[in-house]
Amino acid sequence: MIPAAFEYKRAGSAEEAINLIGQYGDEAKFLAGGHSLIPLMKLRLAQPTMLVDIGRVKDLSYIKDAGDHIAIGALTRHMDVEKSPVLSQHVPLLAHAAGYVGDAQVRHRGTIGGSIAHADPAGDIPATTLALGATYVVQGPNGKREIAAKDFYKGFLESALAADEMLVEIKVPKMNGAGWSFQKFNRRAVDWAIVGVAAWRNNGASGVALVNMGSTPVLASAVSSALAKGASVADAAAHAADDAEPQADLNASVEYRTHLAKVLVRRALEQASK
C-alpha cells in the first residue's frame, strides 16, 4: 500500500491553489480530506505527480445562512455539516446524511467539496445535494461559475469541473419544513451504500436521488413526476429505477439493486410523507 512518488505543495488560498494546479497541469490534483484520493493512490489506481493541499484553506470552511439557501464552503468537514445547527434547522436532510458518511474518523477528515468533486456514485453527499437541487460554485483561473447539481455529474468519477477548476462553495436551498428521509442500505454499519436514497416532499413538490444506482448519482425524476401527478407512494416508488442504470457488484446483482431501490424509495417517501 505504497503510493507512487509525488510532490506536495500546500496552498494558503483558493487563488494560490488554482494557480499551482494551472502550473502543473494534468498530473496535479487537489488534496482536500484525502479520504478518497489517498486510498486510490495507495492502490496506485491514481498516480498524480503533484498534490496541491487545500486542506488548510480555512476561509473555505463555513456554513452560512444566505437567505433562501445555505452556503457551505467546499472545505467544510462532514462532521461540521452533521453537527451544524443552521443545517439542522434549514436543511436537515443534508446534516442527517452527512452523519452516515463512513465513521467518525472519516467524517472529521473528509470534506463536502471533496465528496462532490470526487463524483463517486456511491457517495452519500453527491446524491443528497442532487436531491436537494443544490448549486455548486466553482472557481478557475478566469473567476467563478455556477453549475447546477443535475448538470455536474458526467460519468463514473467524472464531473463538469475542468482540471484547473476548484469547487469552492455548495449552495443548498432551504427545505422550508419539507418532510424528508435518508435511507442507506449496507451490510456493515460503516460501509458505502449498496443502495441509498435521499428524498424530500413538500406538498406537490419532491426531490428523490439515488446512491450507487449507476455510474453517477441518479435523480429519480420519474418518481417525482409520478408524485406530482398524484400517484400513491407505492405507485411512485415503482418508478424508482426508471432513470437508473445499476451495475452488479459483490454485494448486489442488477436485479436485486433495482428491487432495493424500489423498496427504499417507498420507505423514504413513506417517512417523508409523515
Added chain:
Amino acid sequence: MSITQERTNSIIGQRMLRREDPALLTGEAKFTNDLVIPGALHLAVLRSPYAHARIKSIDVTDALTMPGVIAIYTGKDLHATWAAPMPCAWPVTPDMKNPAHFPLALDKVCYVGDGVAAVLANSETESRDALDAIDVAYEPLQAVTDLEVALSDKTIIHEAIGTNKSYTWNLKVEATEGAVDEAFKNAAFTVSERYIQQRLIPMAMEPRAVVAVPQPFGGDITLYSATQVPHILKVMTAITLGIPEHQLRVVAPAVGGGFGSKLDVYAEELLCVALSRKHGAPVRWVEERTENTQSTIHGRGQIQNIELAADKDGKLTAVRVRLIGDMGAYLQLVTPGVPLLGAFLYAGVYDLPVAYDFSCTSVFTTMTPTDAYRGAGRPEATYAIEVAMDALARKMKIDPYELRKRNYIKKEQFPYTAFSGLTYDSGDHLAAAEKAMGHADYAAVRKKQATQNVAGARKRLGIGMTSYFEMCGLAPSRVLASLNYGAGGWESATVRVLPTSKVQVVTGTSPHGQGHETSWAMIAAEKLGVAPEDIDVLHSDTAIAPLGLDTYGSRSLAVGGVAIAGACDKVIDKARLIAAHQLECAAEDLEFAQGTFSVKGSHDKAVPLAAIAFAAFTAHNLPDGVEPNLEAQYTHDPKNFSWPFGAHICIVEIDTETGKVDVLKYIAVDDCGIQINPLIVEGQVHGGVVQGLAQALYEEAVYDTDGNLKTTNLAEYLVPAACDVPPITTDFTVTPSPTNQLGVKGVGEAGTIGAASTVMNAVIDALSGLGVTKLDMPASPNNVWKAIQAAQGGK
C-alpha cells in the same frame, strides 16, 4: 492438592487483566515491522496477475536501473539455493500428490499472487517502485476455480503430477460389513444435503512481516517473523535451505493475530533468509494488505455432501460424508490435513452406532493455497452435521432441540468410546443445551415466532442452535503418527526459580494475542505459591525457548499449560528434597502449600520456597546427589485430545423485503473444562463467535471465473466490525477433563466451531415457512432475497 478441586485463595479462576495489554493498547508493543535494523535491504515480491499462465520471459533490465535497486532474482536465478521444495508436513496418504513448490515460480504461475520475481532495494518504496518496471511475458492458460471441474482433469494445473487430484482419504467404520448401506436401507428417515464451505481469508490485523539478520561472522542468522510457529519454522527453514539448524535462531516478536494463517512456512521467510545470506546484509519484507489477501493462505473451501439415516424416533443410525477439499494451487504446511481434522466429527455430539462412512477427495485449483484456519476442519464438520440435523427435524416435523435430545451422548456414557475408536474425555451436552435454552427463553421465542411469521409478514423471526464437540489440544503424538502427520504433538516447559525467588517460565507455545503470559503465570503462581507478578513468561524465541511446537489447534493450554504444571511439579519435587534436608525430616513427611514446605502435623517446622531457591543457588548445603539450582524442564505429550463442547443459540429477524438478517441475540454456553482466567475465556469465545458469524453472514473470498480474487481489501472482504456484532451472552458449564492435571480443555476455536451453523440454522428457521430450506453462506441480503424469490416463485 489437585487443582480441579474447590480451593480457597486460588489464583486459577480469577479474572485477571491481561499483562500483555498495556503495551498493545498504547502502541508500545514491538511487531516485526517495528524492528529497526540499520543497513537492511528491502524485499518486494512481484506477483502473478494471472491465475494460470506460463512464464515466457522476464525482463528486469529497466527495473535494475531504478533508484535504490540492488538486485532482482527470478525463480530460475534462485533455484540452486533451495535444498528442498517448500514443506508440506502432512502427507495424509502414501500416494498423495504434492507438486514441487518453490518460493518463486519457475516456468508457470498457478494463482494470482504466486511469486514471480524478488526485488532487493535500499528502501521499501524503491523496492515497490521497481516491481512496476519488471516486464513479464505470460501465456495465459485456463483458470480452474470450480472444484468439480478441477476433478475432471480437463485442465491440468501441475503437469508433473498429471492430475488435479491430490488424494482421497477414507474413514469407514462399520460394526459389520455393509452396516452403513444397511442402515440407510432400513432408515425411517434420511436426509441428503450439500453444503458449500466458502473460502475465507483469515485477515489477521497484522499482515505478515519478516526480517532476516545475518551475524557478521560465522554464518549464524536470526529470522524475525510474524509467525505462530517459530519452532516449526526453524526446523523447516534449515531443511529447505540446507543450512545448519543450530545456526538459525527464530524470533516471533509481538504478533498481531494469526487464526492459522501464520501457522505456515512461507516463501518470503525463505527468501529473506536466503537473500540475507547471499548479500551479507539484513533483509526485510512487509506484506501489503492486498498481498495478504492473495498470498497468505485462505481457509475452508469444501463441498460437503452429508447423508443421515435415522430410525422412526429420529435416532441416528448412520452418517455418510463425501467431501471435496479445495487445496488451492499448492500444498502448504498442513493443507491436506485440514479435512482430516474434521473427519471424526461428522456425527457431532450424537450417540451414533458404528456405521460411519467418510471420504474426502482433495483437489488443486488455481487459487491461493488453503490451510488451517481457526477451527480447521472442525467448524466444517460441525456445520454439516448441525445444519443436517435441522433438515432432519424439518423432515420429521419435530422440534430440532427435541431431535438433538434424542441423540445426545449422555453424561453417564463418558468417557465415551466413539465409532471411530477415539475416546471423548468428558461432557454433558444436555446440561449445556438446557442452560443455553434458558438464556434464550426458547418456548417464548417459539411462541412469538408463531404469531409473527404469518403469511406476508415483512419481518420473520428465526431461532437456531448448535451442539458442538471440538477435538482439540493437538495432540497425542502417537495419534498424529497414525494420521501420517510429520511431527509430534507434545509441548515443553521449563520452570526456573531464580536466587531471589522470582520465577521464569519458559514455554514452547507462541502466543499471538491469546494472553499466554497472563495465563501461564497464573498456572505457575498457583502451583508454586508465588505471586503472578513475580513470574515472567518467556516464549517465541528459539534461543530462549529452544523446545516447542508452538500455538495452533487450541493446544497451548491443554498441552503447553499442562507442561508448565508438570515442570512446576518437578521443581517442587526437587525443592522438597532440599527442604527435607534442611528440616531434617523425610521428604514424604512434608506438605507443600502456599509456597511453603511444612512438616505434616507440626506446621511450625516449615521452610518457604524462597529460602530453598537461595539454598539451591548457593549450593552450600544440598543433600547428596542433588544438583545446584532450582530448575526443571518437562515435556508433556497428551494422552488424548481434549474435547471441549457447548451449545449455542442464535435468534435472528429477517427483513423479507431486503433480505437483511438482523441478529437479535447470540448465546454461547461453552465448556472448556477448568478455566484458568475466565476473562480470557470469554474474550476467546467472543472473537470465535464473531468469526463464525462472519462466515455465516459476511465473509467470502470471491473469485471470478478467470481466477481473479475480487475481495482484495477490507472494503470488499467484509470483516464485521464491533458495531456489526450482536450482543453475545456467554455462559459456561464446567466439566473438567480427566486426562490432564489441570482439568483444562482449550477454548481458542470453540466459538468459531459453534457459530456458523447456529446462525445459519436460525436464518433457515426464519425462512422455512416461505419454502426456503437451503441457503449457501454467506447469508448476504442479496442471497437471502434471491432464495426467497426462488422459493416463492416456485410455489
